[in-house]
Amino acid sequence: MTPGCACCRRYPLFDAALYSNMLIFDNNSRQVTNMDLLEFANGPALKVATGIFVIGAAWRLVFLLRMKKRVDLSEPRGGNETFGGLWMIASRSIHHGPVSDSIKAPIANAYLMHLVLAIVIFAAGAHIELIEKTFGIGWRELPHIAIRIATIVLLATIAVTIYRRLRHPVLRLLSNFDDWFSLLVTALVVATGLISAMVEGTDDNLLALHILSFDVLLIWFPFGKLMHAFLIFGSRYSTGVAFTHKGIRL
Amino acid sequence: MNDAVQRHPLEADKARFGIKEPQARFDLQGDMSDEERVATAMENFAKDINRTTATYMESCMHCGVCAEACHYYTQTKDPKYTPVWKLEVFKQAYKREAGPFAFFYRLFNLKKEVTIDQLEEWQELLYDSCTMCGRCSLVCPMGIDIATLVGQARHGMFKAGLVPHELHAVAERAEVEGSPLGATPEVFEERAEWMADEHETDVYIDKERADILVTMSSIEIMKYPNSIGATAKILNTLGESWTFRTEGYEATNFGMMSGNVDWQRHSTMKLIDAAIACGAKLVLLPECGHAYGALRWMGAAMLGKPLPFKVMHISEYLADVISSGRLKVRKVDQTVTFHDPCQVGRRGGATQAPRTVMGALGVDLQEMNPTADDNWCCGGGGGVVTIHRADELRYKVFELKMAQVEKTGANTVLSTCSNCRQSINDAKEHFNWDKNIESLLELVADNIIEEQQGR
Numbered sequence: 001m002t003p004g005c006a007c008c009r010r011y012p013l014f015d016a017a018l019y020s021n022m023l024i025f026d027n028n029s030r031q032v033t034n035m036d037l038l039e040f041a042n043g044p045a046l047k048v049a050t051g052i053f054v055i056g057a058a059w060r061l062v063f064l065l066r067m068k069k070r071v072d073l074s075e076p077r078g079g080n081e082t083f084g085g086l087w088m089i090a091s092r093s094i095h096h097g098p099v100s101d102s103i104k105a106p107i108a109n110a111y112l113m114h115l116v117l118a119i120v121i122f123a124a125g126a127h128i129e130l131i132e133k134t135f136g137i138g139w140r141e142l143p144h145i146a147i148r149i150a151t152i153v154l155l156a157t158i159a160v161t162i163y164r165r166l167r168h169p170v171l172r173l174l175s176n177f178d179d180w181f182s183l184l185v186t187a188l189v190v191a192t193g194l195i196s197a198m199v200e201g202t203d204d205n206l207l208a209l210h211i212l213s214f215d216v217l218l219i220w221f222p223f224g225k226l227m228h229a230f231l232i233f234g235s236r237y238s239t240g241v242a243f244t245h246k247g248i249r250l
Numbered sequence: 251m252n253d254a255v256q257r258h259p260l261e262a263d264k265a266r267f268g269i270k271e272p273q274a275r276f277d278l279q280g281d282m283s284d285e286e287r288v289a290t291a292m293e294n295f296a297k298d299i300n301r302t303t304a305t306y307m308e309s310c311m312h313c314g315v316c317a318e319a320c321h322y323y324t325q326t327k328d329p330k331y332t333p334v335w336k337l338e339v340f341k342q343a344y345k346r347e348a349g350p351f352a353f354f355y356r357l358f359n360l361k362k363e364v365t366i367d368q369l370e371e372w373q374e375l376l377y378d379s380c381t382m383c384g385r386c387s388l389v390c391p392m393g394i395d396i397a398t399l400v401g402q403a404r405h406g407m408f409k410a411g412l413v414p415h416e417l418h419a420v421a422e423r424a425e426v427e428g429s430p431l432g433a434t435p436e437v438f439e440e441r442a443e444w445m446a447d448e449h450e451t452d453v454y455i456d457k458e459r460a461d462i463l464v465t466m467s468s469i470e471i472m473k474y475p476n477s478i479g480a481t482a483k484i485l486n487t488l489g490e491s492w493t494f495r496t497e498g499y500e501a502t503n504f505g506m507m508s509g510n511v512d513w514q515r516h517s518t519m520k521l522i523d524a525a526i527a528c529g530a531k532l533v534l535l536p537e538c539g540h541a542y543g544a545l546r547w548m549g550a551a552m553l554g555k556p557l558p559f560k561v562m563h564i565s566e567y568l569a570d571v572i573s574s575g576r577l578k579v580r581k582v583d584q585t586v587t588f589h590d591p592c593q594v595g596r597r598g599g600a601t602q603a604p605r606t607v608m609g610a611l612g613v614d615l616q617e618m619n620p621t622a623d624d625n626w627c628c629g630g631g632g633g634v635v636t637i638h639r640a641d642e643l644r645y646k647v648f649e650l651k652m653a654q655v656e657k658t659g660a661n662t663v664l665s666t667c668s669n670c671r672q673s674i675n676d677a678k679e680h681f682n683w684d685k686n687i688e689s690l691l692e693l694v695a696d697n698i699i700e701e702q703q704g705r
Contacts, residue, residue, distance in 0.1 A: 063350035064308065067301040073550035075560065077599055088393055097389035098624035103318045110313070110391075173329040174312040223351060228311050228392065235309040236393035238302040246547060247599030249388075249623045 038204045041211035049218035056222025061230060077247030084244025085237035091250055092236050106164055113157035119150040120190065126197075144197070151194045158187045178224040185220055188213040254426045258419035266676040267431055267473045269416040271638040277373060279411035279418055284366035287410040291369055292343045295406030299348060306399055307344045309392045310334050316386035316396060321626055321647045322379045333386035333396045336375040339368045340403045369412055376403050377414045378640035381631035383592035388623065397597065404509030413508050414640075417633045421508035424468075424517060430504045433471035435496040441475045442494065449479030449695075451486050457493035463530035463559075464492050465501035465521060467538035469668040477537060477668065480695030481564065487698050488576055492534075498524025501541035506548070507633035514544065518552040521545055525559050532560045534567055537691050539593030539631060539667040546598065563594050564691055565666040569603035572610045578699040581612035587660040588615060589651070589674070589687070590625040591667030604666050604690055611697060616658035626650050630673025648677040655685055663687045 095107060121127055125141035132138030141147075162183055165171040192210035199206065221227065243250055261270040282290065299307075314332060317323040322331035329335070346352060346361040355361040384397040407413060413421070420430035428434055433441075439455060446453040454460070462485065470477040485492045498520040505513025522545075525533050535541050546561040562570070571577040588604060595601035601622045608615050618625060629647035634640050651674070655663055663685055665671055674687040 060308070060350045064301060064305050067299070067304050070300040070302055072547075073554075073556050074547050075550075075556065092391055092393050097319065098385060098620050099315060099318045099389050100324065103315055107315070168314065169327070169329040170314040170317045170323070170332050170335075171312070173335060174314055174332065176312070179312050223354075225311050228309060231305060231309040232392055234305045238305060239387070239393040239395050242302070242395065243599075246597075248597065249599075249601070 038208040038211070041208045041215060045212060045215045046218075049215035053218040053221050057227065057230060060222055060227060061234075064234065072242065072245050074245070076245045079244040079247060081241045081244045084250060085240035088240025088243070088250045089233055089236045106160075109157050109160050109164075113154065113161065116150040116154040116157065120147060120154055120193075123147060123150075148194065148198065151190060151197075154190055155187065155194065158183060158190065162187075181220060182224050182226050185213060185217045186226075189217050254419070254422045255432075258416075258423055260432055262472070264676070265679040266635060266672060267469060268636045269419045272415050272419075275415045275639070276418075277413070277415050278370075279413060282411060287412065288364055288366055288369060291406040291410035291412065292340075292347060292364065293406075294409040295340050295343065295403055296348050298402045298405055299344065303399060303402060304344070304349070306394045306396075307337075307341055308349065309394055310341070311392060313391060315389050315391060319385040319389040321383075321385070321629060321650055322643065325647050325650055326643070330375060331379050333380070333400075334390075334394070336372070336380055337396070337399050337403060339364050339372050340399070340406070369407070369410065372403075373407065373412050373414065374640075376400060376407055377417060377632075378634060378637055379643060381592065381627050381629060381634050382597075383627035383631060384597045385592075385624070385627065388596065401506075401509070404507075405511055406509070408509035414637045416636045416638060417504070417508050420633075420636050421504040421510060421513055424500075424502065424504045425510075425513045428520075429468045429471075429500050430502055431468040431472050433466075433468045433500060435499075438466075438471055438494075438499055439496065441471055442478050445475050445479035446482065448476075449483050451479060451483045453478060453482045454493040456496055457491075457528060460491045460493035460528045460530060462490055462492035462532045462534055463498070463521070463525040463528060464494050464534045464536075465499055465541070466494075466536045467541055467668050468500055468502040469672050470536055470538070471500070473672060474668055474689065476692050477689065480689070480692045481534070481536070483695045484568070484571075484577065484691075484698065487700070488571060493528055495524035495528055497527070498522075501535050501538055501545065503541060503544035504633065506544045507540060514548075515552045518544060518549050522549060522553055522557065530559050532562060532567075533557075535561060535563050537564055537666045537668050537671075537689055539591035539598075539669060542598050542600070543593045563598070563600055563603070563666070565594065565603040565607060566600050568691070568694055569606035572607055577694075579610055579694055580697040580699055582693065582697055583612075583614075584662060585614040585616060585660045586662045586664050587618055587655055587658040588621070588690075589618070589628060589655075589663050589665040589667075589670055590622055591665060591670050592625070592627050592631055594666060595625065596623045604664075607690060607694060608664070611693065613664075613693075614660075616660045618654040618658055626654060628670045628673045628677075630669055630676070635669065635673045635676065644673070645677055645680055648673075648681075652677075652681065652683060652685075661685055664690045664693065666690050 119142065123142040124147045128138050128141050165175050165179065189210065192206060192213055196206035196210050240250055258269050261268060316334050317332040320331060320333050342361050343364045346355045346363065380400050382397040382400050387395045387397050390396065424430040442453045442455060464481055464485065466478060501521065503514055503517045505517050521533060533545065535545060542563045549561065550557050572579065588608065590596065590601060628651055629644045634644060663674065665687060671687050671689065677683065678685065678687065
């Protein structure tokens with residue numbers, strides 16, 4: 001069991017003993033209520049969701065990689081194009097380009113969202129335990145209070161994003177089902193995770209809901225904008241290479 | 251006279267040299283059915299989809315940051331001018347017809363079929379309100395080169411006969427007459443002769459062999475012919491072996507701007523063939539932004555192999571010969587600001603060249619804010635200046651440029667693009683603005699120190 005992890009002790013789902021192998025739930029080693037729902041969420045639903053995620057994401061990426069590649073025959077200006085591509089992957093993660101002050105607060109909100117998202121995913125004890133059991137590598141968790149604060153901040157940044165998407169004329173025009181569903185399913189995963197960790201004495205329904213919403217997120221991931229987590233590398237790299245070829249500022 | 255030339259008369263006595271405002275607009279070309287137009291647009295858009303552009307189409311997060319970089323959005327606050335929204339119908343078609351999950355999109359009708367009404371509506375977004383200046387491409391967090399996608403969308407629009415009247419007209423004139431603005435070989439030769447007299451220099455035309463093939467833009471030939479004399483004077487001072495060739499002197503490429511790849515190729519191949527015919531080692535491009543992109547960056551793709559000669563914008567050439575000490579210029583006691591042509595600087599990578607030249611001239615350069623790669627577009631690029639119905643919007647956008655210039659305190663704006671120059675002159679007339687737009691090339695030519703080392 002994860003040392004010092006109150007929610008994991010309360011919900012032994014994340015106990016190492018619960019996993020007979022990667023993401024497979026062992027029924028016999030726990031004592032929880034609402035077993036069916038939790039078992040479903042963490043068992044077959046998670047397996048199916050993971051399968052759809054892996055196959056869907058791979059299909060989308062392989063589909064793109066198999067497309068014809070444009071070869072620029074023009075005389076290059078002379079920069080190292082591979083470096084330019086890699087540099088753009090990094091540099092576009094930093095505030096860049098000629099944008100007005102009005103966009104700086106939303107950009108800061110997006111930075112914060114991704115930062116605390118990374119903290120919640122990779123520094124929460126339960127998640128680290130899961131990663132360790134799945135991939136065989138683990139690291140020290142952050143204190144629960146830090147994770148809870150990060151999760152609340154994460155929810156706040158998502159709320160700001162939703163509010164802005166509802167209010168800003170450009171975002172209202174651009175937004176489609178993908179935008180709303182991706183935001184809402186992410187918010188649901190985060191909110192249920194937070195509640196299930198914070199509320200004492202609740203049954204496993206909340207945890208099951210947390211895992212079920214995560215299953216939905218995994219299923220949706222390859223089809224919608226959440227794929228930007230992968231696509232960002234190809235998109236930025238391609239432009240970095242093309243711009244370096246022409247000597248354009250990255 | 252060719253039918254297209256008669257149908258599209260020119261207007262030579264205005265600040266903007268272009269097609270006369272049509273009494274009846276024909277923004278749909280050809281006699282295709284609506285269904286055929288939609289199918290043709292999508293088919294020709296899809297033809298250009300490659301790994302990079304498909305990745306772009308997949309990657310947009312709808313963050314809207316690009317809107318803040320677009321002069322059309324920032325000046326109007328109309329969300330339809332958000333750069334990536336200008337691609338919406340093509341994104342819709344891509345996802346439904348060509349993307350990795352097209353099957354699902356079609357099966358469940360998750361993305362509807364694009365309609366002719368949508369395409370007609372998008373004509374304004376793709377042509378009237380996008381100069382393909384690429385400012386949006388600088389800010390996209392995903393690194394999507396939106397300007398490239400707009401150019402690609404125009405390919406589909408042209409084939410479907412969905413090009414604004416005047417832009418189609420100049421492109422058609424260029425294809426049938428060799429010049430969008432009436433700069434036929436005869437006219438060009440006459441004007442070159444005139445400029446030779448005016449500048450008391452030699453202008454070489456159709457020399458059998460030359461190291462440098464010199465080209466001009468149609469706007470320069472017809473409206474700012476001093477460019478011919480200025481270029482000749484500089485090259486003669488340097489003792490260069492150079493020539494114009496009547497089979498390829500016109501660097502303007504309205505095929506590219508309107509979206510007709512075949513016409514783009516014809517225009518480009520004239521220059522390439524002319525250069526090869528005279529054994530040129532260098533093709534010198536004029537003060538024209540899109541001409542630079544058309545040959546320097548897209549010429550090899552038109553030829554299908556690397557170009558057998560170097561290509562330089564005139565500002566790059568001037569920076570080169572000045573930096574190497576071959577060309578010496580007098581100091582100019584003048585306060586100026588500089589307007590960066592998007593296609594040479596931000597999109598072309600030659601942002602520093604004019605600054606090297608201005609540094610040698612010793613002008614008091616008051617940079618705009620923002621400037622260089624981040625500079626605001628003049629609003630006339632991408633063929634927009636030709637479209638009369640876009641005038642009001644173009645002037646609205648130009649207010650941004652006016653404010654930028656005003657803040658510098660300079661009375662003279664220098665630039666290295668005749669299309670920017672024309673757009674600014676036209677807006678100057680419209681607003682009764684008291685600033686002047688001048689050519690950097692001409693300023694250099696006027697201030698050459700005659701005793702040069704030469705080669």
